[in-house]
Amino acid sequence: AADAAADALAGVAAVGPDFVRLQERVRTIAELAGRFADEAADGRVRWIDLSPLQARLVESPLDIRDMLTEQRQAAPRAWIFTSATLGEDDGLAWFTSATGLEDATTLRVGSPFDYPNHARAWIPTRFPKPNEAAHPAAVGSLAARLAAALGGRTFVLTTTLRVLPQIAEALRTEAEWQGQSLEILVQGTQPRRALLQRFGDGRGAVLVGSQSFWEGIDMPGDALQCVLIDKLPFPPPNDPLVEARVRQLRAEGRDPFDAYFVAEAAVSLKQGAGRLIRTETDRGLLVVCDPRMRQMGYGTRLRAALPPMSWVGSEDEALDWLHELAAEH
Template identity: 55%
Template sequence: MDLQSSAGPPQASERPLAGSLVRRTREAFSQQGALSLAADQFRERDGQTDMALAVARTIEEGGQLVVEAGTGVGKTFSYLVPALLSGERVLLSTATKTLQDQLYGRDLPRLVEALGLPVRTALLKGRASYLCLHRLDLARHDAGPDRVSARTLAKIEQWSKATRTGDLAELPGLDERSPLIPLVTSTRENCLGAQCPQFRPCHVNAARREALSADVVVINHHLFFADLAVRESGMAELLPTVRVVVFDEAHQLNETGVQFLGVQVGTAQALDFARDLLAAGLQHARGLVDWSTVVAAVERAARELRLAVGKQWPGAKLRWLDAAPEGIEPEAWQRALDALHEGFAQAAEAIDTVSEMAPDFVRLHERATQLAQRAARFALPCPPESVRWVDVGQQLRLIESPLDIAEAVQTRVLKVDKADPDAIGRAWIFTSATLGDDPKLRWFTEPCGLADAEVLRVASPFDYAAQAALYVPRQFPKPNDPGHSGAVAQLAARGAAVLGGRTLVLTTTLRALRVIGDAMRQHFEHTEAELRPEVLVQGELPKRVLMDRFREGAGAGRSGCVLVASASFWEGFDAPGDVLQLVVIDKLPFPPPNDPLVEARSRRLEGQGRSSFNDYFLPEAGVALKQGAGRLIRRETDRGLLVICDTRLVAMGYGKRLLAALPPMRRVEGEAAFDSALAELG
């Protein structure tokens, strides 16, 4: 977390005069301006400058600005330059840790140097990103790590002696899915705070101290909403002193916020609490409380709650519209909930009698009290404008969620209904490549409570008609046909064979992911080794490894790659150049209609006299489709072919609206034209 300078932010009396920020921003983006020193092959672009000037005006005047900036606009520099030139304290929030690291490690240093500004920058992530020295010590003395875990733990220990930041992203080769990470990082529940023996060298506290003294702080949306939800130190201390807040990748803001502004309690939480309580009780207060009995009551209540649900499909989401979730006997469910609440409450009473004996008991008492409150909440009716459901796996998660973040943004972020002097004149910038399929960007502004924001749409500078083509096969199995995934695999393999890999297949379901991946591997089984593309499937390797291997492409005696992926690869995956020339999307990405949150949002729209299909399902599909298609062309020299294997796009009336949401690529009709387009790329 290298700080660029020790100079502090200017005071209000030292800020540039009104209007001068717009002028200096315009100068920076001129052909001979400072930006030409920071950007490779810089050339003046009207769209990039228009966005930068709009950001500068918003910073000067205050208010909210929503900008959809198409791929290639250069939106990062468009908001960074005026933000840095303003002399204000700035908070930058992104959707992913990857973009966080890119902003902090590459973009900000280049701009700070080019603009010649004395600016201190800091990077702040959530607790789970930092090594906890106390928990590392506990893990070191754990009796039973397996051989692989022991080797990984040894690497972490060696790295811990050299790292200054404790950011686990610095540790090469650490799988983000490693089961060791929760053992060597802290959570708000198990952090000992000032009572921790490693409090002074704590990496989380060091990161927060640097953030509090920095001019520009880079965070992520998860941290923003997590701290907003619990009013924890860090974000809560930073925001009142910051006048400029920028959300990049803002299209993820609503779904991220909904996760953190809701309430959850689960059987896994209960069992984790019980395990921690028993360990602390036997270590620090053996014989003072019958810990086994206290813990057994919590464990028994958790088991009874799971048994009340019975057998369900793994991954099922049970609607919860009445006293109990669908298909569950209400009395048995209520008894189990009451028992869970009673178990937590009794545990809190027991801990209270020994709370002064060790710091662990203070945290355990807080956890027990909070879990008891949550169990009691779920025994009451669901509040209006929220929705409840139960996630079913080996364990249960009871979830209560707001339908969107509009109210929270209005009252807790923008504070439009409160006479808060800190909120007056603050500038809020929201930007992404995709924020809706209509001129007012209502898909984004409505659920985010930004109906009064200024809206700007900046088109991509790419010549899509020349650089890319779109093919929608008309003779193809319907999306719900059992043979659909096999046909997608066959078409993708046909393209990958011509291109020598260079293919990304995006699926809408995990089932399709597995079927298409297996089918493509079988297709290439008998292909000569030097001509056989490597088929990579999401979930089989860490995401970072998959992305790096795909970007390497052909070379060193290897063939190119096919990547079959779902979910997170629809966005944020950047593979410019000729390593990716074919993107195949299996189906139109409509939200799952039986998802409880989707159902609740649909019911609300219908209750308002609106069409849930036109006002929710279509915009959602349009945005997701645009995100997926955006993986294809990343530079002005890229060329490629987009295939959407869903005949509804050309057979149904609503297909025109979805086609209009896509970049203006030229259309390819018929198999012969498809083969010809592939041959041109190959």
């Protein structure tokens, strides 16, 4: 019977080699799926990522402590890590605790930029909360009013893709009501590079984008002078990796909100704010459209994580600053 099966398979291979490769691929997938059904090892989490076109079996470590420690021990040498967003405290715990580098020598160096004189920050306090239905429209309307003072040159950064069209539509409606001819660029309507090229061409535009525009964007000079962040960038609580980290922290007797959610938000907030001031002569306004940053206790920690910008207390003060910047353009 085995010989007959082998002969049959050889015959199929002769006339349909793709079928044999497909059969081997199916067997491999079946073996992987079987292993995936077992319980994940300690320190790892598994989940199924579903999309309209595919289903992915994902396994991820909760942190890279063990892997990095193994690499360090295997090849003793000097390791140097540098970034503007390794943590908000002098010990850089956000990074060192996740990588097993608690014994590292850390150095936190201040920025050479003159933030107090060159940048302003504002948190609208009389503003819908992020969980209220009116919040996206309020963000869009505010963005239009501020961008109008600059003739564009504004980023609106969102924490989710879901609210992008709502904010963009409210922005467009408010701009038309004011009689402003703002060019509004929205993530997803064109490739990322094309959007950035159009934004930076000097014609004055407003770009509404989500996570891919929070970091790695360098728009120096007066091309970008206002950044609005729609709400505090807490990790999504229903993400499988986030859920696993929460369970891990609770098992260790730690508070997940303080140790993880606020720490992650502080780093992400710093990344978003970092789009604004890129050189020693840049000037601009940062707006965080989330009143919790003023009203909640953890807001003090998040404000401290930002560069030392000067704070303004009202929309009128924010507009006065933007008008001053526009006069220099």
